[in-house]
Amino acid sequence: MEKFCPGCGLIQDTHDSSVNCKICRTRFEHEGLALDITGLYGIDFTRLGLVAYLKVKLAEKSKLLYGPIETVRYFVRKIIYGDLVKLLYRSKTVKFRRVVMKDTPVREEDFIAVTALFKSAGFVAALDRKMESSPAENYQRVFYNEKKSLFAFADFFPEDSSSFITVSALRGRSKGLFVATTKPPDGSSDPRSETLFIQNGKLEKLVSLVRTNVQSGEKQEGASAGPVDFFVEYNNSARRAFTLLLDKGALVRLDDPGSGEDPSPFCAVHSDTMAVRVCKSCGKSLCELCFQNHLGEVYCTACIPSVNKDESKEAMVFDNNVGPAGFFLRSSVKLVEISFILFLLTLMFPDDSRAGSKIAFLTLCAPTIFLYFYLPLSRFGATPAQRLAGISVLDESGSPIAKPSAILRTGYLFLTLLTIIPAIGYLEVLINKKRRGWHDHLAGTIVVTSNTARKEMIGIVTLLLMTGASILNWNAIQGYVTYIAETSFRGAGMGDYVAIVPRWLVEKTSSQSFMDRKRVVVVRNGLLANLAIENGDVVWNTKITGITDAFFDPYSSSYSIFGRNNKGAYIGGVSNITGSVTWLAELEEPAVVNPVFYPKGVIVATGKKVTSYYSGSGKKDWESIMDQNVTRLYFQNGSTLVQTGDGDGVVIIELNSNSGERVAKIENFRLPQVQYSGDELILSSDNEIALTRFPVTRRKWTAVGKAVRKPVVEKSALIHATRKAINRSDGSTAFNYPDDCYFAGVVMRSALLTCPGEGKVMAVNKFSGTTIKAYNGPRLDHVRLLSEKAESIYAVGFQNRGGDSVKVFLITLSHGLGNADFTTIGDFTNEPEIKYLEDQKALFIASGLSVGLYELPWSE
Secondary structure, eight states: EEEEOOOOOEEEEESSSOOOOTOOOOOOOOOOOOOOOOOOOEEEGGGGGHHHHHHHHTTTOOOOHHHHHHHHHHHHHHHHHSOOOEEEEEEEEEEEEEGGGGGGSSSSSHHHHHHHHHHHHHHEEEEHHHHHHHSEEEEEEEEEEEEOOOOOEEETTTTTEEEEEEEEEEETTTTEEHHHHOOOOOOOOSSSEEEEEOOOOOOHHHHHHHHHSSHHHHHBBBOOOSSHHHHHHHHHHHHHHHHHHHHHHHEOOOSGGSSOOOOOOOOOTTTTTTTOOOOOOTEEEEEETTTEEEEEEEEEEHHHHHHHHSSOOOOOOOOEEEOOOOOOHHHHHHHHHHHHHHHHHHHSTTTOHHHEEEEHHHHHHHHHHHHHHHHHHHSSOOOOOHHTTEEEETTSSSSSHHHHHHHHHHHHHHHHHHOOOGGGGGGHHHHHHTTOHHHHHTTTTEEESSSSHHHHHHHHHHHHHHHHHHHTTTTHHHHHHHHHHHHHGGTTOOOOSSSSOOOEEEOSSSSSSEETEEEEEEEEEEEEEETTTTTOOOOEESOOOOEEEEEEEEETTEEEEEEEEEEEEEEEEOOOOOOOOOEEEESSSOOOOOOOEETTTTEEEEEEEEEEEEEETOOOOEEOOSOOOOOEEEEEETTTEEEEOGGGGGGEEEEEETTOEEEEEEEEEEEEEEEEEETTEEEEEEEEEEEEEEETTEEEEEESSSSSSSSSEOSEEEOOOEEEEOOOOOOOOOEEETTTTTTEEEEEEEEEEEETTEEEEEEEETTTTOOEEEEEEEOOSEEEEEOOOHHHEEEEEEESSSSTOOOEEEEEETTTOEEEEEEEEESSSSSSEEETTTTTTTEEEEEEEEEEEEEOOOOO
């Protein structure tokens, strides 16, 4: 018959009248532990909460190392599985059975090797056994040292071919055990014992740790350190851990107590999924997805019709633990989810992506949103974010929702994203007693959560934080949303979208690009590259790397480069013929504003310092220190203008370009835009235009009145501002433009005006202001002439859309100005560089982070 030893925890097959255990010699009549099989239990870690989960999951001295790992694992499992039910106990006591190892699935050579390992450390093999309280087959070889003060276990799990070693000793009956092990914590922690988990620990280290923490061989509080006391305490430790979890409410009963036998720990339908319920009718084990609630009882799908085929599902009853999820919690989760999805997609397709990427963006956006919301909802009853927030979507009876319901809810969300009207349905959640919206009624669902009041407050705080962040970034968000809304139905998502077909297109990493003869020069991947204009092929690349920006030097026909290397920042020169580096000089810090070029070399600003370098050798010529950080450099007529400060505190300082000496200075300068015209400077802002001569302190006149972003200054007596033309001699008004019309730019002998009120573009004589022709066209902020051919005049018009968004049109005017055609070139993040190449019959467009040659949108 079978006897259970209260000393070593073994069930022994004995046919004699012996009353002593053959292993540890404990008397079977010893009053101690009884085999109390109470059923099948599992640990639900979500009931513990994160902090309590970490306490029972981590050993005392491993929290610092494994705390972050277990925290991530907690949330990942919660997202995927919801309730973290782990099968652990079949009884309140640990149940063992002695086995013969050669009959186990474990390789015999593994036991031989581990026995040799323990023997070298002074341990003797005592017995082999199988732990029957574990759902997986766990085989142990038990060892003890000569003094029987240290006990060791070699655990083998054939299912996943893993093995662990453990060394333990008795600290005293009132103090439990001290354990050092390589086996990860199994989810329970005895409050009286102390366990130290050492990953990849060696046997010698484990033995040393146990001996350091326990005075082996000494009697503590009347307890001997022999095998009987150790195994009794070992079983007591398991019982205390069981009681601890039971007190915390973390143990979930997985079987039916009245069934008479333990059901399988795995689902009868999904064999790889842990069971959490048992069908009342047939006794099958069921996972979360398979059980059905009916009138308060649990059934499998096959059995529930036989109970009552005609009776409808009973409505879900709420209690103190579970209630309807409120509007603010659900809204905050949904906004976070949609924002995060769009954020990930915009990382894949940034603002400067080309047209093909925009189409891919829109192609991926809808399926991504659908799959994210539908798949987890149909399979797990919640999206990942809802899992983290403790939200579940159920049908009206509290059962998992069916796939048609998941499709209806996801479809309603899509409809809301396309048009605002369905969003009204979400507002019903505010007033409905069960917090159901139109989409819930449509799909027959209800959204529930635990601790509803606290989580609703969390939702309110989250929405307030998101609202505050939106207010701080309102301009960017407004431009982003507007741009998507305006472009999504014509094949563009965000950033640059060109409506015409490219012959070739190359990405770049700097905003600068240059047309050099029949070649294009751009910065990409840290190199300066020269491309053939015909096909975009590389003619040469610089050998120096780390280039961040480049500028063309008109005096030496070479390029000045700026970059970073392992020594810091640098400036250098590159030949425009071969791409070889002609000179290089180190900078104390990177240059942050534009350089200027003059016959001797290049002038660079870094912080408050302005420095001149010889273009041939890179040798420093002179250096001048400003009072404030430099924000802009200009060069004209042998003088360098240095702009510092911003707003009302702008200061312009004129330096001698040959020596760096100060020539003049203007304080509190409010006209930060500078243009040159011979020996004069035209200074302008949004509401003021001034003309000065060198030195810059000699202001000739100032005219107050709304100016354009950059007034047009020609070799004539007039300056064209936004609402009028100004006499260059004294700043007086030459003539006003028609009411509600604004100057956009000059095309040959005509000034183009945009009249947004009438939706027209008007051509007037640029010398007298008399009207020539009015055309139906878009609003234009300014235009630039591209080419004048025998039959037509070609120009580009720019329309600012808010923020950095710019819409560009190609304007085709007949020579008699009788007709004007406006063709959309595309939408851009910033104003692009556009040139008409007559020999190529194409447009060269450099925008954002790309440069290319495009087919003409008109027929030649």
